[in-house]
Amino acid sequence: MPFAGEENGVSVLPDIDNMVMAIALDVQKRRLAVLGGSWTESGLPPETGENTEADLNGDGNNNLKYMRSRSGHLVIFDDTEGEEKVQVISADGKTRFEFSPAEETGNLETENDITLSAKGTIMIEAEEIEIAAEKNGSSLTCMKRIL
Numbered sequence: 053m054p055f056a057g058e059e060n061g062v063s064v065l066p067d068i069d070n071m072v073m074a075i076a077l078d079v080q081k082r083r084l085a086v087l088g089g090s091w092t093e094s095g096l097p098p099e100t101g102e103n104t105e106a107d108l109n110g111d112g113n114n115n116l117k118y119m120r121s122r123s124g125h126l127v128i129f130d131d132t133e134g135e136e137k138v139q140v141i142s143a144d145g146k147t148r149f150e151f152s153p154a155e156e157t158g159n160l161e162t163e164n165d166i167t168l169s170a171k172g173t174i175m176i177e178a179e180e181i182e183i184a185a186e187k188n189g190s191s192l193t194c195m196k197r198i199l
Contacts, residue, residue, distance in 0.1 A: 067122060071095060100128055102139065 055062045066072050071090045077083040091097050098120040099107040106116045118128040124143030130136060137152040147162040160166070168174055 064119075100126055102126070102128060102141070103130060103132070106130070106132065 053062050053064070066086065066089050071092050073087045073090055074084045075087055077085055097108055098118075100116065100118050100120070101107070103116060105111045106113065109116075113132070115132045116128060116130055118126060120126050121143070126139065126141040126143075128137075128139040128141070130139070134154055135152075136154050137150055139148060139150045141148040147164060149158075149160045151158045
């Protein structure tokens with residue numbers, strides 16, 4: 053693994069039938085260690101579909117670092133100068149979280165429901181809060197805490 057220690061590290065095991073590079077740790081070749089995976093002509097690197105010029109370093113700037121799971125979930129680190137961002141995107145593209153230090157924003161979008169739950173307190177602090185709904189009939193209770 054690129055990082056491994058007691059009760060910590062990165063765990064990304066290769067899938068069955070993936071191409072890997074291995075080294076023999078003994079002359080009988082009974083103890084092998086996998087050094088990493090390798091793409092092949094039939095197993096090409098994934099593209100993000102989010103920044104096609106930077107995918108697979110097509111722009112020559114090496115700005116994207118990303119992981120794509122077998123089902124298609126994405127975690128993307130985009131280091132494009134002035135447009136830096138971190139994205140987590142579901143395989144179907146219907147749910148995404150994006151944090152953009154360049155724009156000083158964080159955004160969560162989904163076509164599904166969002167549930168916040170806690171056994172303790174959920175606290176929301178902001179200079180200003182806007183709440184909008186397309187349907188009526190919902191009730192909303194607001195309390196203002198005065199210090």
